[in-house]
Amino acid sequence: MSSLQVAKIYSTNHPNFKDFVNKTFASLQDIFEERDELVLGIVEGELAVGQEIFFDLSQKLRSLIIY
Numbered sequence: 001m002s003s004l005q006v007a008k009i010y011s012t013n014h015p016n017f018k019d020f021v022n023k024t025f026a027s028l029q030d031i032f033e034e035r036d037e038l039v040l041g042i043v044e045g046e047l048a049v050g051q052e053i054f055f056d057l058s059q060k061l062r063s064l065i066i067y
Helices: 002-009 015-034 055-060 062-066
Strands: 040-043 046-049 052-054
Touching: 002 015, 046 055, 046 062, 052 055, 055 062
Parallel strands: none
Antiparallel strands: 040 046, 046 052
């Protein structure tokens, strides 16, 4: 979410954008060290990861879900 917000503010050549993309990539690398796949989705307007729906988190990430 942070990387998308930064992308709205800065150009893709800006150092802040590159820093956030690198942080996002590092987080994804950590996730994939523990699992083979990561399934993200939107189910009736709610954020879902795998088979779990995150109703409370969906409210906080509403702008990302709409995007």
